[in-house]
Amino acid sequence: MGRDRVKEPAMNHPHNESPVNPLPPVVAALALVIVGIELAFTMGARGLLSGPAAVGWRADWVERFAFSDRVFEWMRETGTWPAEHLIRFVSYPFLHWNFTQALFAAVILLAMGKIVAEAMGAWRMLALFFVGSIGGALSYALILNDPMPLVGAFPGDYALIGGFTYLLWLKLGQAGANQVRAFSMIGVLMGLQLLFGLLFGASNLWVADLAGFFTGFALSALLIPGGFRRLLERIRRP
Known part of the structure; x- marks a missing residue:
């Protein structure tokens, strides 16, 4: 097997497994x-x-650390990029509107982060999470004109899902299976978002989530040794 194969999980004796x-x-x-x-x-x-x-903590932190399209447009127009505002690109994933949203975000992070970190390594997992969060924020600002501040770990979580999808895409290719199956998870998640939007009101946050996914998928091709070469070979294949 070549050096660029996806890392396989370690096999332990059943009596020694935790x-x-x-x-x-x-x-x-x-x-x-x-x-x-x-x-x-x-x-x-x-x-x-x-x-x-303490009653106003959430509002104060959202004002200071959430990603804001208004602040982003001000930075673009003035050509000034102060650190106190640039930090919003990586601080907004740690803020949420309520406990339920934070809990769901943390659960997805634990599940996807564990898979990606064990397969790619801890620093690659961190790169996917934070670069995906940045990609989600940029897309939120450049595609939309939404005054609502962007908060939540979901764009970073979706970047991890993108990394997981890329790992699965490679494995299916190695097995000679249909690689389109690797995208079933993101298809289901986007379908659920559409359903919830129809039932409870549409939200523009899916733009940041989807951008996070594609950022994570593309970045994985660069982070995994040989991954970019395989992606190009697959694209060029008739």
């Missing part, structure tokens, strides 16, 4: 930060932390 597969530390750390921030906001809003001032 009943709970340990999470890569970087994945657990990201999820803990997301949940920890959300717990602080939730408890503060209920007056359980730091007195009355």
